[in-house]
Amino acid sequence: MSSARTLIRGGLVITAADEIHADVLTEDGRIAALAAHGSAAAESWTADRVIDATGRYVIPGGVDAHTHMELPFGGTSASDTFETGTRAAAWGGTTTIVDFAVQSVGHSLRAGLDAWYAKADGVCAVDYGFHMILSDVDERSLKEMDRLVEEGVTSFKLFMAYPGVFYSDDGRILRAMQRSARNGGLIMMHAENGIAIDVLVEQALAEGRTDPRYHGEVRKVVLEAEATHRAIQLARVAGAPLYVVHVSADEAVAEITAARDKGLNVFGETCPQYLFLSTDQLAEPDFEGAKYVCSTPLRPKEHQAALWRGLRTNDLQVVSTDHCPFCFTGQKELGRGDFSKIPNGLPGVENRMDLLHQAVLDGHLTRRRWIEIACATPARMFGLYPRKGTIAPGADADIVIYDPHAEQTLSVTTHHMNVDYNAYEGRRITGQVETVLSRGEVVIDQRTYTGRAGHGRYIPRGTCQYLV
Ligand SMILES: NC(=O)NCCC(=O)O
Numbered sequence: 030m031s032s033a034r035t036l037i038r039g040g041l042v043i044t045a046a047d048e049i050h051a052d053v054l055t056e057d058g059r060i061a062a063l064a065a066h067g068s069a070a071a072e073s074w075t076a077d078r079v080i081d082a083t084g085r086y087v088i089p090g091g092v093d094a095h096t097h098m099e100l101p102f103g104g105t106s107a108s109d110t111f112e113t114g115t116r117a118a119a120w121g122g123t124t125t126i127v128d129f130a131v132q133s134v135g136h137s138l139r140a141g142l143d144a145w146y147a148k149a150d151g152v153c154a155v156d157y158g159f160h161m162i163l164s165d166v167d168e169r170s171l172k173e174m175d176r177l178v179e180e181g182v183t184s185f186k187l188f189m190a191y192p193g194v195f196y197s198d199d200g201r202i203l204r205a206m207q208r209s210a211r212n213g214g215l216i217m218m219h220a221e222n223g224i225a226i227d228v229l230v231e232q233a234l235a236e237g238r239t240d241p242r243y244h245g246e247v248r249k250v251v252l253e254a255e256a257t258h259r260a261i262q263l264a265r266v267a268g269a270p271l272y273v274v275h276v277s278a279d280e281a282v283a284e285i286t287a288a289r290d291k292g293l294n295v296f297g298e299t300c301p302q303y304l305f306l307s308t309d310q311l312a313e314p315d316f317e318g319a320k321y322v323c324s325t326p327l328r329p330k331e332h333q334a335a336l337w338r339g340l341r342t343n344d345l346q347v348v349s350t351d352h353c354p355f356c357f358t359g360q361k362e363l364g365r366g367d368f369s370k371i372p373n374g375l376p377g378v379e380n381r382m383d384l385l386h387q388a389v390l391d392g393h394l395t396r397r398r399w400i401e402i403a404c405a406t407p408a409r410m411f412g413l414y415p416r417k418g419t420i421a422p423g424a425d426a427d428i429v430i431y432d433p434h435a436e437q438t439l440s441v442t443t444h445h446m447n448v449d450y451n452a453y454e455g456r457r458i459t460g461q462v463e464t465v466l467s468r469g470e471v472v473i474d475q476r477t478y479t480g481r482a483g484h485g486r487y488i489p490r491g492t493c494q495y496l497v
């Protein structure tokens with residue numbers, strides 16, 4: 030059980046707003062107080078447990094607003110369960126995930142959501158919430174959206190890609206946006222022109238272009254940018270806010286920037302894979318490129334500058350992982366000889382906080398911006414703030430003691446995700462999660478897992494707190 034009172038002493042507390050040399054007192058799962066090192070208040074505190082954070086950062090637990098534990102996709106399922114995936118999240122300093130429940134075509138939102146509640150119930154290591162994937166927008170599901178918002182499932186993902194699976198046409202998208210404009214829900218958009226992409230897939234395969242790298246070639250930048258533009262215009266017509274997921278291309282960032290310059294409530298998320306990986310990986314020989322098949326796809330390296338710039342200028346607000354792992358053996362291999370059968374998705378829930386810390390050292394981000402895009406803004410965007418995403422009195426005691434000087438090498442041999450490769454294999458990172466508290470309970474103790482399946486609680490969410 031958690032110590033009723035824990036004192037974290039001597040660290041540098043970093044939030045999106047501040048960097049302060051302060052001790053942090055937690056009590057019964059919440060943050061009770063902060064006070065300057067050596068101050069009379071801090072010296073007066075007694076605690077059941079004292080953690081020495083001297084020379085360490087004390088940061089809010091990460092909020093990963095885009096994961097797919099156990100997602101059924103392409104005839105198989107993402108290899109991390111809620112149990113293994115949330116444990117890996119804890120190892121990587123993420124203490125809240127927002128995963129995607131899926132509506133199956135012909136079925137209700139209720140049935141999909143209940144199935145996802147059941148998968149996660151009693152097995153998660155850290156806290157979790159749900160978005161809802163809308164695969165079948167009709168009168169019934171539109172009405173159900175209202176009830177879900179009241180219930181704490183306040184965001185809905187729609188797909189302009191994957192015809193025949195998750196795809197919604199423009200009419201359905203507009204209806205869902207109109208509904209969300211009324212009920213306070215936030216539409217999350219997978220913006221790629223899936224109808225055009227399917228034509229290019231068919232042509233590529235007919236011409237014998239079957240290797241993983243063609244996955245990237247057919248999913249063209251212009252088809253991401255066009256869909257992003259179209260989604261923004263539909264959201265304008267509906268008067269609804271829009272959150273574009275997994276933005277990968279410079280031209281898509283430009284569309285979001287133009288919309289924001291008009292003062293629209295349009296937001297963008299990118300993911301570590303687009304910031305750190307590129308078509309170089311997708312082109313790896315001997316089918317190794319399959320490890321890097323995801324949608325939107327990895328882009329040529331030149332796109333990364335626009336993504337980093339977007340994160341700095343707040344044209345992109347969030348970095349989530351889109352964690353959707355498939356093992357190379359037996360899963361990615363389903364697409365040997367036909368790239369369109371490679372299950373889409375990359376692992377990353379464990380690596381996000383570290384990769385972004387490396388980005389701080391590499392000069393892409395400030396420390397506070399690191400915490401903003403990985404903790405505070407995702408919490409605000411998805412109605413979890415200030416309970417999650419910050420270190421302040423009253424917030425959940427989700428706290429990471431981060432050693433900014435530790436050296437590590439990302440690898441499948443040391444990671445905790447249930448997948449047989451690491452997308453960042455061999456990458457050297459300075460900085461490492463040392464200790465993690467989830468609602469006051471130490472779940473990683475100086476790099477030993479001390480958490481348990483079932484500690485993580487379902488968190489009903491409020492509506493978006495990021496609107497202008
Ligand atoms: N991104 C991806 O390749 N797989 C997960 C499903 C999605 O987010 O579109």
Ligand SMILES: [Zn+2]
Binds near residue numbers: 219275325
């Ligand atoms: Zn998507």
Ligand SMILES: [Zn+2]
Binds near residue numbers: 095096097351353
């Ligand atoms: Zn996704």
